[in-house]
Amino acid sequence: MEKTSTGSEDKGMSRARFLAGAAALGLAGAVLPAAGAQAGDARTGRPGRGLTRRGVVYTVGAGETPGTAWDPARMRADIRAIRRDLHANTVDVTGDGVERLTATAAEAAERGLHVWLQPTLGDAPQRDILEHLAECGRFAERLRRQGAGVELSVGCEFWLFVPGIVPGETVLERVENLQNGTADPERVQRRLTAFTAKAAAVGRSVFDGRLSYAAAQDDEVDWTLFDVVGIDYYADPADHVRELRRYMGWGKPLAITEFGTCTYAGAPQAGGMGWSVVDYDKDPPEIKGNLVRSEHTQAAYLTDLLSVFESMGLYAAMAFEFLTADAPHRPGDPLHDLDMASYAITKPVRDRPDDPVSPWHWEPRAAFHALARRYARTC
Template identity: 40%
Template sequence: MTAAPPVPALRGINYDVGTDYGSVPSRVFWHRDDVIRDLVAIRDELHCTTVNLFGTDTGRLAEAAGIARRVGLHVWVQPRLIDRPQHEVLAHLLDAARAVEQLRLEHGAVVLNIGCEWSIFSHGLIPGRSYAERAAHLGRPWSWPALPLYSRRLNRLLARAVEVARDEFHGPVTYAAGLWEQVDWRPFDLVGLNYYRLRWNRLGYARRLRKHVQHGRPVVITEFGCATFRGAAALGPAGHTILRYGPDGPYLAPGYVRDEQEQADYLHSLLDVYRAAGVAGTFVFEFAEPYKPHSADPRTDFDMSGYGIVKVLPGAPGGPLRWEPKAAFRALARVYEVS
């Protein structure tokens, strides 16, 4: 295991360079000027020290990481390959590790986050032909007795993945674990938790987090956030499910009302919990979701289903990405500025 350097009060956010989820790519167009503008805003307006860059294209990951280091941000890089066989996931990780090691040699201050919630995003760990089917399987109470089995399968894959990553990358390594995943953290330098709060885990949420912090390795909250509608806090990481897909394209489930303040209050509340628990750092999920643009018409305001703290504005196809801060952006900036 590589000795991890002391981790400062890490103030971070997740930034998607484009993830291939199958039917809906999260970011179709790539403009370097957009990325520079966004990362400078993350540094200067949000007062972040660190950005977690995630996505499928390793070229985009490397380009964005280089920009982030040049503007003075610490960088975590997390490759995401969705719904592919495990050998392809490991090959993709190997490519990313090579690119991230080159970045580390040139710029330093880089962490490799080998993956995210692989038990649902990868094949062969939980029953289901797609990540949506595997997530639905987890939501059925009769599947819960099998969670130890799923975690054993996950840990076997993680052990192989750490070996693959360390063959090429010689800096700190971590993983972003889902709430249901029982990870063996011994091969890792940092504990990474996608630690969302929602209706069913609200009671005891802070107490369970403190148990993670007591294990000895620095604990970083690799994801937390909620969507932008009334009632989103109770759904946590399932807020996106109000966006549905039909034969005529995407649509919002009826009955939901836009509420930026609920998203802002959720972030503020959890940052207080994390500070009290003594975690080493936090990454809000997430900066922007380009494939969920805002609209003044509530029937097509897809941003309501998104976790982005900026709302993406409609624009010309292929043109620059336009966005405006949401209430959560301003709330996060106030907290991070004084942290």
């Protein structure tokens, strides 16, 4: 992901470090109403009836190199593949850059996909983040009035990406401050609550459809501000139903705004820390620990979780993510196969593996095919 949280690598890395630091500091802990729904439909408490929205996260951003940056032609081909080949009915368009986000959302709507638009400008002044949200929200409202299926998420894990909540100018500085104990948890929570309320108010002021927010597990969020409870779900608990049931007490639709794992044996047990198997101090970066690539592991994990979400009647689930362009697959070279540490359901392959500016294309992983089979049953 990018240093502004818009690409896949930095966002996954930052999220993982943040969750580890938050857990260690005791910053996590959702506050839910006392009366919670039982396993079953997250909206009504009735027996599960499957997911309404089945999709994938599609990240737009500037990329680490011009060759991996957002490109209109590549985006259009990707959206076609999401609709036609993955058989998704929903796409979570996320990242930063109003032009990139709105062009991608428009293409998805044109292809008949339900759009979950989530601007995630990070490491910028709060006023800029809110204006970025407002511009995207206005566009989402135009799409909605034209008859497109669209929902607006006001952002993702604010205390990680928004300056002024946790001390630190960048994501990594904020994570370090969480880990070393220099952040006051009560002050952090007050600031988070205040900014979340501001973001919700901005969203409401420009968009008349369903409003949501993508929270990390155990974030303390006032979900009365939103129409949909959104959770980025990366835990590996023994009982997913029990873990997820606690979000149902708000009596609102529950959306899994991200879920996934990396592509090596044992990755699900790493949860949100799956990315940490890369040694970026090496040039070129190397995979640590003699890992065994396993596309089957990722595919099985995603489909198993999908079965849980369906059985509970959750509203939506978006696999993270469609593509991580800056983590190329190196067949036959496990030491440098950075794609193993990616959560994507496709693998980028360079025409010339040793050339970082080589042309490239993506190929579907086993997880892509597994999700496509599941999604096709209900499309």
